[in-house]
Amino acid sequence: MRDVLYLAWRYLRYNRGKSAVLVGSITLILFLPAALQVLVGEAAELLTERADSTPLLVGAPGSPVDLTLASLYFTEPSLPPVPYREVEEIAGSGLGLAIPLHLRYSASGRRIVGTTPEYLEFRGLRVAEGRRFALLGEAVLGAEAARALGVGVGESIVSTPAGAFDVAGSFPLRMRVVGVLEPSRTPDDEAVFTDLKTSWVIAGIGHGHEEVAELEEDDEALLLREEGRAVASPALLPYTEITPENIATFHFHGDQAEFPVDAVVVVPHDLRSETMLRGRYAEGDAPVQIVVPRAVVDDLVDTMFSVRDAVLLVSLGLILATVATLALVFALSVRLRRQEIETMRKIGVPRGRLAAVLAVEVLGIVLAAIVIAGALTLAVGRFGGELLRIVAG
Amino acid sequence: MGKTVRGSTIEGHLIEAGDVRFAYPGGEFELRVRELRIDAGDRVAVVGPSGAGKTTLIHLLAGLLTPSAGRIRVVGLELEGLTEEDRKDLRLLRLGLVFQELELLEYLDVLDNVLLPYRMSPVLELDGAVRARARALVEEVGLGDKLRRVPSRLSQGERQRVAVARSLVTQPAIVFGDEPTGNLDAENRDHVAEILFRYSGETGAPLVVVTHDRELTERFARTLDVRELA
Numbered sequence: 001m002r003d004v005l006y007l008a009w010r011y012l013r014y015n016r017g018k019s020a021v022l023v024g025s026i027t028l029i030l031f032l033p034a035a036l037q038v039l040v041g042e043a044a045e046l047l048t049e050r051a052d053s054t055p056l057l058v059g060a061p062g063s064p065v066d067l068t069l070a071s072l073y074f075t076e077p078s079l080p081p082v083p084y085r086e087v088e089e090i091a092g093s094g095l096g097l098a099i100p101l102h103l104r105y106s107a108s109g110r111r112i113v114g115t116t117p118e119y120l121e122f123r124g125l126r127v128a129e130g131r132r133f134a135l136l137g138e139a140v141l142g143a144e145a146a147r148a149l150g151v152g153v154g155e156s157i158v159s160t161p162a163g164a165f166d167v168a169g170s171f172p173l174r175m176r177v178v179g180v181l182e183p184s185r186t187p188d189d190e191a192v193f194t195d196l197k198t199s200w201v202i203a204g205i206g207h208g209h210e211e212v213a214e215l216e217e218d219d220e221a222l223l224l225r226e227e228g229r230a231v232a233s234p235a236l237l238p239y240t241e242i243t244p245e246n247i248a249t250f251h252f253h254g255d256q257a258e259f260p261v262d263a264v265v266v267v268p269h270d271l272r273s274e275t276m277l278r279g280r281y282a283e284g285d286a287p288v289q290i291v292v293p294r295a296v297v298d299d300l301v302d303t304m305f306s307v308r309d310a311v312l313l314v315s316l317g318l319i320l321a322t323v324a325t326l327a328l329v330f331a332l333s334v335r336l337r338r339q340e341i342e343t344m345r346k347i348g349v350p351r352g353r354l355a356a357v358l359a360v361e362v363l364g365i366v367l368a369a370i371v372i373a374g375a376l377t378l379a380v381g382r383f384g385g386e387l388l389r390i391v392a393g
Numbered sequence: 394m395g396k397t398v399r400g401s402t403i404e405g406h407l408i409e410a411g412d413v414r415f416a417y418p419g420g421e422f423e424l425r426v427r428e429l430r431i432d433a434g435d436r437v438a439v440v441g442p443s444g445a446g447k448t449t450l451i452h453l454l455a456g457l458l459t460p461s462a463g464r465i466r467v468v469g470l471e472l473e474g475l476t477e478e479d480r481k482d483l484r485l486l487r488l489g490l491v492f493q494e495l496e497l498l499e500y501l502d503v504l505d506n507v508l509l510p511y512r513m514s515p516v517l518e519l520d521g522a523v524r525a526r527a528r529a530l531v532e533e534v535g536l537g538d539k540l541r542r543v544p545s546r547l548s549q550g551e552r553q554r555v556a557v558a559r560s561l562v563t564q565p566a567i568v569f570g571d572e573p574t575g576n577l578d579a580e581n582r583d584h585v586a587e588i589l590f591r592y593s594g595e596t597g598a599p600l601v602v603v604t605h606d607r608e609l610t611e612r613f614a615r616t617l618d619v620r621e622l623a
Binding site: 003006007010011013014015339340343344345346347348349350351352353354357 | 455457477478480481482483484485486488490492496498499500501505509510511512513514515519543559560
């Protein structure tokens with residue numbers, strides 16, 4: 001047997017290019033379906049894990065999937081905002097905790113999550129360095145966001161304006177980083193957390209500027225002064241950074257109850273509270289919708305599994321086609337080696353021995369492919385979650 | 394010779410053939426051998442014009458072809474009574490074959506090509522003595538410094554010398570050659586012939602060689618014209 005293995009090894013080694021192509025082909029057809037299986041499993045676990053820890057979500061009517069993805073994974077919100085009044089009403093109902101999320105803006109590609117300190121509490125996010133945000137203009141970075149941006153406590157980050165023609169007044173706002181969170185291996189690692197009011201400032205709903213009444217008469221920022229009333233000109237620009245010196249000048253125009261939030265995470269006190277809350281928003285003409293993230297994600301996962309099954313079915317066809325092609329390649333290879341086989345016959349090599357060498361060559365290729373595909377699949381199983389987090393951003 | 398093939402021992406002539414007839418399917422040519430005897434130490438040159446049946450004769454004697462009639466006895470074994478696999482055993486264990494077209498295996502180096510009968514035989518044992526003998530044979534054919542070369546890096550003459558070494562490594566009881574020097578220049582031809590003659594002389598194994606080469610034919614003690622065998 002040792003000689004059979006040796007001869008097969010020498011043949012495969014001498015024809016290393018052909019052997020590598022065959023091993024690569026078989027590895028791919030084994031690895032891809034296996035990796036798909038593992039990755040879909042990982043993705044389903046990641047999705048359901050996050051959804052499981054979020055009892056209810058309230059947002060504008062529309063796609064429950066969009067609401068869920070934006071609230072849980074901080075994707076770009078596609079639904080219109082709901083008024084802050086909804087947060088107040090849920091909190092006032094005494095049925096559960098209401099945590100607002102404002103998700104419209106970003107800083108260097110990282111989503112700015114305008115919320116309340118309760119969000120960090122609710123998600124169990126602990127501060128690794130510094131402290132939680134407490135004042136207007138303060139931000140806390142997720143672990144991965146801090147690493148990727150290269151920003152730490154004491155430094156600052158600037159929000160990205162919504163657009164060059166944003167007439168609503170979304171100015172870039174410099175925020176002081178007061179804390180960095182411990183890694184949580186969730187989308188929270190990628191986010192920039194700030195107070196809800198700070199995100200409203202970014203949105204241009206609130207701002208701070210010099211006191212108009214105290215402007216000099218020749219100041220171009222003063223449009224007119226009459227009967228104890230001073231009117232500012234467009235030259236009066238809002239502050240782009242909130243500092244201890246100017247924080248007192250920051251103010252909001254309008255009714256806070258009408259200020260926008262993109263979603264509300266609702267944590268009911270108990271099952272009864274949850275049922276009541278769901279009933280409250282169940283009516284078809286309700287101005288907002290309430291969704292159970294787990295149910296939404298379960299639908300998503302079901303769809304993923306269906307797609308996976310379809311891909312596996314297609315893969316099965318590909319596997320059969322590849323096996324047929326490989327069989328043809330091996331058969332052609334034997335034909336090409338007819339002279340060698342004839343030489344063996346002439347010198348008296350037994351048919352069984354010759355067949356054994358040829359079989360071991362094929363087996364060697366298949367085994368190598370199985371080992372490589374297995375190792376790759378194990379690696380995907382080990383690092384698949386990380387890979388998905390990176391891909392999902 | 395003291396060797397056995399599946400329990401059979403050699404008795405009488407090393408090669409005996411009588412009333413043999415062979416024709417290729419659909420062909421007009423028929424080889425007839427009324428009587429042929431070859432004994433230990435014989436050096437036989439098989440001659441005749443192209444198409445007269447020289448190669449066919451060697452193939453019949455080596456069990457590569459089966460006659461339609463008659464009997465062939467090689468190293469004491471009636472070929473008629475042997476299965477295809479038994480004949481392979483006979484060739485691998487007892488016969489040395491050097492054919493013009495016998496290829497070396499491209500993926501094996503010189504030494505492994507010489508050792509091929511051992512590596513491909515479930516019966517022959519590849520031990521240190523065999524390896525030493527193989528090395529000595531490679532040295533003898535003048536390729537001692539090319540042990541690890543693959544055939545594509547050898548000249549035609551060198552490849553043929555490797556094939557000769559491979560045919561002798563099992564210490565065969567009979568050596569058959571089918572124009573083993575056909576493609577070689579005079580120097581390589583003499584070298585290959587010298588090796589075969591030396592082996593035959595040292596072991597007593599008969600040497601049966603098909604050749605068109607007059608100079609080579611003259612070195613054989615016995616010449617066999619296939620046209621006269623009928």
